[in-house]
């Protein structure tokens with residue numbers, strides 16, 4: 001079913017004398033969704049405010065007004081609508097708040113017609129969903145997975161982790177977010193060090209294998225014949241196949257919902273010779289792996305590389321120039 005467009009009367013579609021706001025009316029005419037005008041007007045007021053409006057209207061005649069969330073509850077009940085079946089444009093911020101309290105997606109009209117257009121364009125061209133429990137959304141990928149290497153003294157374990165990020169230049173901090181139930185989480189909680197390894201797309205199957213098996217039940221290094229060496233700064237396992245590895249000293253541990261963020265200070269960087277003479281990755285030699293979610297992987301298309309270095313920064317940009325080794 002197409003969503004219903006609810007719209008405020010006085011202050012939005014009409015003025016206090018009932019004159020139509022032509023700009024808004026023009027925009028609404030282009031949209032063929034059903035429209036309902038939401039008003040507080042009693043019968044006498046309706047004769048003035050709604051005299052030029054052809055859309056059907058809903059009012060509780062001030063009992064209560066739209067500033068009271070019960071107004072919208074009654075409106076939804078009368079039309080047998082779920083909040084996600086309508087969108088709404090309203091000028092009074094207090095009414096906007098009470099509509100939103102009922103879960104109605106509401107645009108606050110502050111006189112800016114362009115913003116109404118943008119709101120309606122977004123409504124027509126995009127889908128709005130509230131995140132649901134147990135429903136995963138991966139549209140924000142691709143992102144590169146790293147492989148975390150860790151040891152509990154008895155067993156060496158590797159786990160891919162797509163929720164990873166650089167966190168600070170100085171000190172050089174890198175974070176990985178690991179679900180509480182993972183075997184790797186147990187190890188990292190007790191370890192002082194861990195490694196972070198970046199793999200080329202040619203090793204994508206290894207990433208897949210490590211991410212769909214658990215060190216709790218097997219020894220992954222034996223099962224997948226993984227070549228690794230011990231770190232030089234610490235004893236962390238470093239994947240031999242990695243084109244880049246960090247030896248990290250654990251600095252911060254914090255749990256957010258389902259995951260624990262482990263932030264490590266990068267103490268030593270191992271870079272494959274073929275990429276070591278440049279600050280940025282030479283993608284003619286290395287093809288980083290990107291993860292799309294749900295066991296889908298992609299790599300970079302080298303032809304898309306765009307170098308914008310020669311374009312000067314905007315005058316508002318006060319950061320130091322970035323030191324690059326080229």
Ligand SMILES: Cc1cc2nc3c(=O)[nH]c(=O)nc-3n(C[C@H](O)[C@H](O)[C@H](O)COP(=O)(O)O)c2cc1C
Pocket residue numbers: 145157158159160161162163164177178179180182183184185207208210211212213214215216259291
């Ligand atoms: C490409 C890829 C990326 C993943 N990213 C994460 C992640 O960011 N955080 C996480 O907790 N699990 C992630 N996983 C799931 C773990 O890698 C997976 O549960 C693994 O079996 C855990 O290994 P372990 O039990 O030996 O610790 C990912 C899996 C794959 C295949």
